[in-house]
Amino acid sequence: MTSSDSSTSAGPRLLGPADVRSLAATLGVRPTKQRGQNFVIDPNTVRRIVRAAALDEAGETVLEVGPGLGSLTLALLAGGHRVTAVEIDPLLASALPSTIASYAPGQADRLTVVEADAMDVGPAEIGAPSACVANLPYNVAVPVLLHLLEVSGSLRHGLVMVQSEVADRLAAGPGSRTYGVPSAKAAWYAEVRRAGPIGRNVFWPAPNVDSGLVAFERREPPSTSASREEVFAVIEAAFSQRRKTIRSALARWLPDRDRLDEVFRRTGVDARLRGEMLGITEFAALAGAARTV
Template identity: 55%
Template sequence: MSVTLLGPAEIRALAERAGVRPTKTLGQNFVLDAGTVRKIVRQADVEPGQRVVEVGPGLGSLTLGLLEAGADVVAVEIDPVLARLLPQTVAEHAGLTPSAAEPVDDAPVTVLRDDEGRERLTVVTSDALAVRRLPGAAPTALVANLPYNVSVPVLLTFLERFESLQRGLVMVQAEVADRLAAPPGSRTYGVPSAKTAWYAAARRTATVGRSVFWPVPNVDSALVRLDRREPPRTTAAREDVFAVVDAAFAQRRKMLRSALAGIAGSAEAAQAALQEAGVDPQARGETVDVEGFARVAERLSASRAPGDLAQWGP
């Protein structure tokens, strides 16, 4: 299958033809540069025949790059105009044939097939945060230029809901990339760092210049590689661990003894749980890894129903 990637002139022409104007509300910044697209695909280790989920495909730059690498793509797009335009663009630049498909949880679905009838692209028109099922085979990788305004919630949601995802390569704001990949004790370590670490090992792999986007953003971007790992061994529910993480960082300058007082019931109860978990009650959240938060949550939730700590969070 021959695939032609999009260039700057083609992207602007597509947008004009469809009456699309990138909006900050949807976090839309379209990638103009084919070299950047291929770098993303390469760093994601995309393999021929692999099922890849892409969130926010926009005008299709990265979608075509994934198809060029031989991946089968399921794209989730919230904008109905872009969701209708994407199959047309891919049909023109990759020689695929669009066909209707059954909706998934009321979300419209379009499938594109190659000459042999193989499903190469599936477009789901839906808010990514509302997606609980995806059509077809389970994806094993997430590769996306994530909408900047919801990048962390989308990433954490997909890691939670789709356990089949074994790795990912996402483009986000450089500041967000630093937070996702930050280790305990660093200046940028916080809620996104600890929650991402529950699911995967994350590392920043490359910086992406502003000039490869349209419109040009006011911030730098970066690529983050994620590799799925087993969550910490704990009897505490994930919701309870995340509630402890949220409470620990609600007021960053507070010692954990004070920061967790609300969720524990008192400062004394928080101190006892921290000591039992082997965490210094006078430490701050920035110094505790996700395993430490899991041990604390295990102590705090020992006499409660799973998920009960969440209702006491900040």
């Protein structure tokens, strides 16, 4: 085997602190808070993320949002997966293929880069990925995750890094003080759980907040005659006044008192409870009953 052959067949080299800073300097990139850019500089962290994602060893098509300079991208390629990377920054999007060609020449053909806002993509742009593994921009993490779950029915599971408090909210269950709109909406699509903390020192620049991993596994939504939009409207109304009983909180959603009482009677949901005590099944039942009263 020639040295050239060895280079081509070798696994990806992952980015360390010096690599990240060198790439950024070459590109003239200065991380911005506006786009939530904090680049991972620790190879062990991206290896850990890929392991925790529990991807199929045979290889999956993985959707990555916000690949940045390519730290996590390289680790995903090293695992034998195809990567569709959605990057909003034109400079980073255009530079990523050449970075992969340099650090993982044997895997470059398994990367697809989509220059777009993740909130605007659908199957036409991202195809049919089976998993999502990403360091999501913290300022838009929840809407991006919910959007991807809505538009990509092929997403079966995933692991995303988000701000620690957001991770708590996404994974919270009914009765928890952190349970709220993000928790209930995420539960419509998937079972969500915390999958571990991430330290600040693995990023450049180091963020002012702690980070956490959130794992999700797709499941069928609760059986209901209501649409997703109708169920989500109930969820938003329930938490708009979270200190009130669910009946009081839903008074604006369904102003007719008699109809609202009938909704509770038909569903068996205790109107004296607060919204934070209800799960996605109850929210779906309330929305469904409201269509027929």
